[in-house]
Amino acid sequence: MSEKDLDQRTLQVMGGYGLEKSVERESLAPPLAQSVAHPFESAEKAEWVFDTEANYEEYGGLQGYIYTRENNPTLDIFEDRVALLEGGGGALATSSGMAAISMAALFELEAGDEIVVSNHTYTCSFELFSRTLPRFGVETKVVDRPHDLAQWEEAVTNDTKFMFVETPSNPVLYVGDLEKLAEMADSYETKLIVDNTIATPVLQKPLEMGADVVIESVSKYMSGNGTILGGVVVGDDPYIQEMRRLEYIQYGNAMAPFNAWLSLLGLESLDMRMKKHSENALKVAEFLEDHERVNRVNYPGLESHPHHDLAKKQMKDFSSLLSFEIDGAKEDAFEFLNSLELIPTATHEGSSRSVVCHPASTIFHRLTDDELLDAGISKGLIRLSVGIEAPGDLVEDLDRALSRI
Ligand SMILES: Cc1ncc(COP(=O)(O)O)c(C=O)c1O
Missing domain, CATH: 3.40.640.10 (Type I PLP-dependent aspartate aminotransferase-like (Major domain))
Structure with a gap:
């Protein structure tokens, strides 16, 4: 065979x-x-x-x-x-x-x-x-x-x-x-x-x-x-x-x-993990999309994503990386990150453990303001790599932190 x-x-x-x-x-x-x-x-x-x-x-x-x-x-x-x-x-x-x-x-x-x-x-x-x-x-x-x-x-x-x-x-x-x-x-x-x-x-x-x-x-x-x-x-x-x-x-x-x-x-566990990552990310993305302190969520699994149909056509599922713009300035974004009790701030994605970061001040900090603008990275943008934890715990942590800003 x-x-x-x-x-x-x-x-x-x-x-x-x-x-x-x-x-x-x-x-x-x-x-x-x-x-x-x-x-x-x-x-x-x-x-x-x-x-x-x-x-x-x-x-x-x-x-x-x-x-x-x-x-x-x-x-x-x-x-x-x-x-x-x-x-x-x-x-x-x-x-x-x-x-x-x-x-x-x-x-x-x-x-x-x-x-x-x-x-x-x-x-x-x-x-x-x-x-x-x-x-x-x-x-x-x-x-x-x-x-x-x-x-x-x-x-x-x-x-x-x-x-x-x-x-x-x-x-x-x-x-x-x-x-x-x-x-x-x-x-x-x-x-x-x-x-x-x-x-x-x-x-x-x-x-x-x-x-x-x-x-x-x-x-x-x-x-x-x-x-x-x-x-x-x-x-x-x-x-x-x-x-x-x-x-x-x-x-x-x-x-x-x-x-x-x-x-x-x-x-060995990639298929199972990607399924769980995708399932969790969709739940979290839907929660964030409905939240009053969130202006926009970027996740290809959401129908509101401009390339949702294309993603559906060429991908089996939507993976776990998402980003969202909070209603506020950089200081509010930092306040949100500092208020999380379960999800650490780290410049990483794709692990079993969820992580968040503020791209404009970390991974993308060397880009000029114009380059950031062209790449769609605002000062209020948070990146979240959703892990394989229980989604309810993640949502609770995000909700608590959003309520502090
Ligand atoms: C989409 C993508 N490609 C490539 C890389 C680079 O990978 P590495 O950190 O293993 O060099 C990263 C790192 O964050 C990434 O997000």
Whole structure:
């Protein structure tokens, strides 16, 4: 039976580590190879494994483990599992989500190239594209109304090296039309790179909708407990192999084996957690939408969300990140955060535990007022990552804190 035929709920538990491998390695749970290097049975074998060209040509990939910056038995299982879940030909596990994004970007680029990116992205991605890459001679065209496909069309040319979209986006939950953006990328013979962190492959499969590359911050939902920093790049097999041979080993982006091992444990419950996250977030979003001290709630699961129909079409559920604008100034937002008794203020999302933050003064604090305005981040905006606790307790905590402002 091919792994490709298995349901994702099965793959998240045993993808990349089926019956045969677990018997061969005499371990029911995936083994942790917490080692920097992997000894060879002979000098001849070492020489043969290092002849990567021959390995790739003859077998389509490395035929032995070398050094953890290049490959590792635990990372291998994690990468196979994520590639299966995303529907890609291969994956590379990286030290963080940003390591995945910067590597995927640099892989495509030379000085003089141009890229087209949405401004509704996590702030470090936005700054990488709009401030850092231009220092190396890359021209970045920022689409500041990314729901407007005409704006993308205006920016993309046959020289565009890639388009980048994060959907749903952090923190205002913009939803990008993946099929249309992928069609556009195809028609200009460019690549569409998608940040799928907030949906995860359980709720959304960009590669099946025509995207070329998916990146994820594994630090979030995929690992699920807020214990590790990690990322992953997923694409077709030749793309991943070429990246492994060059950028991956040169930039030293590999995920730590222990982090891959913890992430494998986290992945086992991804489907169940995403269901519960989504169920809880909808309840909380509905409560907030009806609250008199809340002006606006951004959550793609609400019918009031401008891209609700699109989100329903391309996602299985709506995940757990939401944001809302309180009726008041920054001081009121702070008062609200300081009045919460259960939900901590922390710059994180996608863990079992709920967390809140004030994006304008924390994660997005380096953006100018105009950039904040364009990205829809006001001084009264609160971001909430809804966990898997009992929703009644969360609502009670939010209600109590809202009554203090
Ligand atoms: C949507 C999204 N993508 C990427 C990242 C970066 O991930 P990491 O913190 O693992 O580098 C984040 C982090 O907050 C994020 O929210």
